[in-house]
Amino acid sequence: MGGGGMASWDFDRQVTSMRLLVEFAQEQGMDVRRALAGTRLQAAQLNDPQAVVSAAQELRLIRNMVETLGDDTALGVALGQRYHFTAFGALGFAMISCQTLRDALDIGLRYFQLTFAFTRFVVEDGQDDTVVRLSDEELPLQLRRFIVERDLASFVTLQRDIFGAPQAIRALRFAYPAPRDQRAYADFFGVKPQFDQAETQVVLDRGLSLRRLPQANELARQAAEAQCRQMLQARGPRSGLAAEVREHIAAGLADGISMQRVAADLHMVPRTLRRRLAEQGTAYAELRDEVRQALAEAFLSGPQLSVEQIAARLGYAESTSFINAFRRWHGRSPHAWRLDAARRR
Structure with missing residues (x-):
């Protein structure tokens, strides 16, 4: 691993x-x-x-x-x-x-x-x-x-x-x-x-x-998906230190905020931050990915920012890195996700 x-x-x-x-x-x-x-x-x-x-x-x-x-x-x-x-x-x-x-x-x-x-x-x-x-x-x-x-x-x-x-x-x-x-x-x-x-x-x-399914039922899908969201929220909403770290990451992503910077903002050394996050079952890189994923979805659903502009706002040095990360999160490209989001609206 x-x-x-x-x-x-x-x-x-x-x-x-x-x-x-x-x-x-x-x-x-x-x-x-x-x-x-x-x-x-x-x-x-x-x-x-x-x-x-x-x-x-x-x-x-x-x-x-x-x-x-x-x-x-x-x-x-x-x-x-x-x-x-x-x-x-x-x-x-x-x-x-x-x-x-x-x-x-x-x-x-x-x-x-x-x-x-x-x-x-x-x-x-x-x-x-x-x-x-x-x-x-x-x-x-x-x-x-x-x-x-x-x-x-x-x-x-x-x-x-x-x-x-x-x-x-x-x-x-x-x-x-x-x-x-x-x-x-x-x-x-x-x-x-x-x-x-x-x-x-x-x-x-x-x-x-792409063929329509015989058992398709939009109301049933919406109800079941609402249950899915509730289950995920019940399992692990971020709180405490992890929530604080996420807020700092979100505020500084475009400037390439680092774990060292977040640790300093929280008045601790990086080693302590790493240990305390591990005690909560997470890590800085995971929280950064969570913030990037949430913001990426918001940017792609809103005004027509280009993929390059979104990548820069998320702190990526180049758009290719953002595209590869987005494929890892969603199994598809940002462009394909945006088209599907527009179709669902």
């Missing part, structure tokens, strides 16, 4: 995924106590629909499974097929109520912290295709194959729940070596995957992804 703040997957999540993992592990002959070893979670807690667990707890469960069961038998693919839209609660209902599959992708990216994913999803639209890229560089090397398989299979399962019968997948590529037996991949995904590729990606038919 890389340094510089928390990983993009490091957010709390409903216990649903851990319950699915344990049920699957049991079917593979694994003891429940072995599966939950080191997670600080009791089996009874898996049945509490209100329980929230940390990403680290779920990752420890996955590590236990990979160490016991291995990762070369498409187990992640089999597991991912259990993540139907109902497993995602309000987010699942928001997605299945969208006008199109492409709109559902946008909702999923907007509320990524209500998913169970450990890989980062980036979505790019071409003339005929929509490419969904999965990035796993923030994960421990020995867990990547299993998690990529799980996350991609759950994404496809969710897409089929939303879209119904037509096969939207045109191509499938994995960034790891081919397993001994590839039949499970073709059987589930409906296409023959390519292995040893530069990156993991699934290519969707853009025409199908």
Whole structure:
């Protein structure tokens, strides 16, 4: 895993995924106590629909499974097929109520912290295709194959729940070596995957992804999305020192405000600021990204500032850095986001 703040997957999540993992592990002959070893979670807690667990707890469960069961038998693919839209609660209902599959992708990216994913999803639209890229560089090397398989299979399962019968997948590529037996991949995904590729990606038919969905319901989507917003707000509004740091960052972004400057403004040394933010489960770089993301959305939704002007106001030395960061946050370019925002108004 890389340094510089928390990983993009490091957010709390409903216990649903851990319950699915344990049920699957049991079917593979694994003891429940072995599966939950080191997670600080009791089996009874898996049945509490209100329980929230940390990403680290779920990752420890996955590590236990990979160490016991291995990762070369498409187990992640089999597991991912259990993540139907109902497993995602309000987010699942928001997605299945969208006008199109492409709109559902946008909702999923907007509320990524209500998913169970450990890989980062980036979505790019071409003339005929929509490419969904999965990035796993923030994960421990020995867990990547299993998690990529799980996350991609759950994404496809969710897409089929939303879209119904037509096969939207045109191509499938994995960034790891081919397993001994590839039949499970073709059987589930409906296409023959390519292995040893530069990156993991699934290519969707853009025409199908823009087709109106039969279960589209705008009022239901709005109600479910409101629930999603409430859930995120309840999980982690910034307060205390983190809120103060965010305010200082917002005021000084255009001038390239640094952690050293914020620490001085708060009458402490950088080392103390770093330690106190870590105690709150965050880091300066993460708070700066939060401020930049919020301001970027505001700028793109308001007056027609150019991307170059927005990049400068957010403290980026060049617009390319801002565009790359925005793709990481939203899975698409600032220009594409602006067009969608204008269409929704």
